[in-house]
Amino acid sequence: MATLEKIRSKSVLLLVIIGVALLAFIIGDFFTSGRTFFGTGTTVAKVGGQKIDIQEFQRQMEVANQSAQQSGQKIDQALLQQQVLGNMVSEKLYKEELEALGLKVTDDELTEMMLGTGAPMVDQMVRQQVGVESASALHDMAFNPVKYGLDEQTAMQLRNLWINLENQMEQYLLQQKFQTLFTGTLVANKLDAKALYDEGLGTATVAYAHKDYTSLADEDFEVSDAEIKAAWNERREQFAIAEEQRRISYIDVDIQPSQADLVAAEKTVEEAIASLRNTPDTEGVAGNNLFVVDRSKTTAAAIRNSQVRAFADSAAVGSTALVARIGNDFTLAKLIGKSTEIDSINCNIFVVTAGRSAADSIIGQLNSGATTFEALSQNPDVAQPQADVKLSLTDPQLAQFKKALSDAPTGRYFMPDTLNPQNVLVVRVNSRQNPVTVYDLATIEYRAEPSNATINRLQASLQAFLNANTTAAEFNKNAADSGYTAIPATVSPSTPQIGRLNDTRGAVNWAMNAKKGAVSPIFGDEATGRFLAVALDDIYDDYVPANDPQTRAYLAEKVRNDKKAQKLISDYQGKASDLAGYAQIMNSRIDSVMVNFSQFSIYTPALGGPEMIAEVSCSEPGKLTGPVKTDNGVVVFNVVNVDNNGRPYSFDESATLFQRTRGAAALGNQIAAILLGKRKVENNILKFFRD
Structure with a gap:
């Protein structure tokens, strides 16, 4: 009881302590997750009532990155993110419009598209994406796996593929319906057509x-300030902006080798050439990662670089030379060997998917005349039959088959791969090219890079300029006297780069959060290939003002x-x-x-x-x-x-011209802007990605 009495007597103090703790928790969470309270939350962009969640955006980014990697593109992530976000905004607007119009795809329409009249197009997609002959075959395999001896995991993957394909086709049909509706709304009447004709x-x-x-x-x-202001007022809407803009000036310093670096590079190249001449193969640069070696056996006709080709034609075996220099890039070549060989063959080729015994049987039928090569396209055990294919025997991918293809008699089918029990390659050599000169050639690339001393000097020089010019006015006024160029630009929350320079979103983010007149620290490093400094000159809200330069x-x-x-x-x-x-x-x-x-x-x-x-x-x-x-x-x-010109009037001709120049066809590429209308896009991407 005494304890309870003490607790009751301190109840007010306890409430205060609990309240302070709760407030501290809320404030702490606000500062550590500032987007949660009164902020953007998980919304990376918003247009009208449509929101794009960060997780949804990240999923789309994964797909875009995979696509970029497969195509071999090297793209600035900030630029790719803005492209993906722009596409997602357009998709949201499009979906909103479809719902407002009440457009839907029925089950019967989707079935007809997948398995009926639309099947040829879908079948082609299935063959390209999955390797299955048709959409109906994929559907049967996905939902009757026992029939094909498939385990449940494989069947589940096929069902997911089918569902994704249905979703794609549903979107395709919706798009067709929308296009039909859109096209039908912007057509020429008799007055339009006749006016266009006239x-x-x-x-x-x-x-x-x-x-x-x-x-x-x-x-x-x-021209006075008052006259400029009057002209601006006349054209006011011409200068309206959809989101806040910030006018900046920036200094871009390319990190390039100095003259001393180039002299050192030339000496390094000279030493490499001497070492290559005095050692076998490419051992003269072995272990030196600055030299990139590409060695191949090739003919003169296959050498694309004319200077390397001229070297190969004239050089003696063992020779090494500098064959080209473009700026900081040096190209060396060494002729390691030279021989006379059969360069290429013409052949028929196919793959037997049912194993070696089936391949032996097909080969026997072909060589005896019991069947023809053309008939193989009807054989379910044969894949990829190709006639009159030219193969280069200097191709490294054919190295294991080179001797078999070189020695095989012409006109007879055989298996050059003696080890593979499945997917057996079968070839008939139709003819061989006459022997040609084949070069064993090494092409060695070297790039002069800026030294640490050069990098440090460039950075120190820019930092000294920033230390002496701490306001935007000083930054712009004194840049030229210090050997720099202050370049004007405008950035906004939707700007992925400054001046189309890769890896500059960090500078954009700084500019969008800085105070007017501020000067940034140095952005960039050796990896980005530049140093960048930014000054914030002005901030524009609804309009670009008349005093913008x-x-x-x-x-x-x-x-x-x-x-x-x-x-x-x-x-x-x-x-x-x-x-x-x-x-x-x-x-x-x-x-x-x-x-x-x-x-x-x-x-x-x-x-x-x-x-x-x-x-x-x-x-x-x-x-x-x-x-x-x-x-x-x-x-x-x-x-x-x-x-x-006396051309007679034709309503159909003029209506078609109207459609192409003033109707739906002319406006079709502006559909995203039409759907957006006067609504503004709230772009929060800089609050999630700062670099």
Whole structure:
């Protein structure tokens, strides 16, 4: 009882302790997992009500990485992630649209696609992806495994393959339905088709004299801040941005060998050449990982590098030479041996999957004439029959069969592989190429790399510059004096790289979290091949402002050209009565251009953009018009004639042209943007991946 009384007397203190502990737990979890509270959680991107979870994104990234590896691509992970995320956003929007439209695939439609009228396409996919003859065969194997002697684990794998294939085909059918619906909504009516026909009926020949804005000095036409701001207000929506942008300047220092490094590299190469000449084979560079050796037996015709080929043709056995140097890359070659051999053969080839006894039987039938090579395609025990195949006997993959293929009599089928009991290779040598010279050739590649001293010097020099220039203003002002170039760029949460430079997302992430005017530390190292430093110049929220340097320059040119146009029009208006007179006083010449008003791009370098083409379309033939303002100068013109080609009107022809240029076919490649509409994508990728 005494103990209980003590506990009761301290109850308030206990509640306080428990409350503080609970608060500490919550605050601690907030700081260690900041995305959980009031943050992005596990959402890597969001558009409208659609979210993309990080785990779903990671699964897609695994597939993309596997695909990139299989194709041999080396791709920046940040760039690949943005591509994958963009595709996933498009898929979410597409799925949302399908649901809104109520589009579905019935069981009967899917069955017909898999096993009915769509089977030829699906069968081809099954053969390519699984190696099974048809979709129906795969289905039977997956759901009747006992019939084929398959264990449950294999059957389960086949069932999963079938389910994945069904999902693919369902998406394919949904896409077909959507495309049909989309195409049907944007078609030409009778008015559209006739208007398009009328626009394309006549081709106008326009004669003109032109005076370019560059004929007037820019300094004679000052542009004020107020004028630039007014021009920006007129074009305000042109500068709207979908997400926060940050204007940066960056210095990119390539980590390249110094002159001293190149001199050392040349000496290393000279020593390697001497060592190769004095030792057998390629022992002269054995164990030196800086030299990459590729040794092969080949003919002169098969050597792609012309300089290596010239060396092989002229060098004596044992010779070594530097055959090429491009920048920091050196190519050496050593002729290890030379012989006269049969280089290639023409043969028939196939594989017997039922073992050696079946292969013996088929060989006997072929050699006796009881069956033909063409008939093998009907034999279930034969795979991959190919006639008149050219095989190179210098191919390393055929090394174990080289003697058998070289010595075998022509015209007789045989098994060059005497050990393989299954999937037996059968060959008939049809003919052999005449003996040619075969070179035993080693090609050795060496790249000059920057020394540690060079790397340290480049890094120290950049660090000294950053230490002396700690604000964005100083960074930009003093870069050139220090031997650097401050390059402008813009980044956002959706930017995977700076200036298309690989492995620069760490710098992007810094820029998206830094304060205006800050200067970054050095990013990059020897592995990335560069050092990078960034200064944050400005931050833009909804619009790129008029004082952005590139925007300001663009608007200043527009305003200045308007002033030049007014000056030129005032100078020439009414000063001549014909085109020749205007050409003379404009110190120009008379040119001509053909204009058809249904052409896809209504722009010509001399006449300018759509407004000028519209002016031409409203002018009477023979009437002098101008001077009028264009994108790049002022023009005086007349329509010499309009050639009506006399092509009869066809609704079907014009409707097809409308579809291709203004209808669904023209808009199809913009479907993702159409589905997105005015919605913004919230891209949180930088909160999950920082480097």
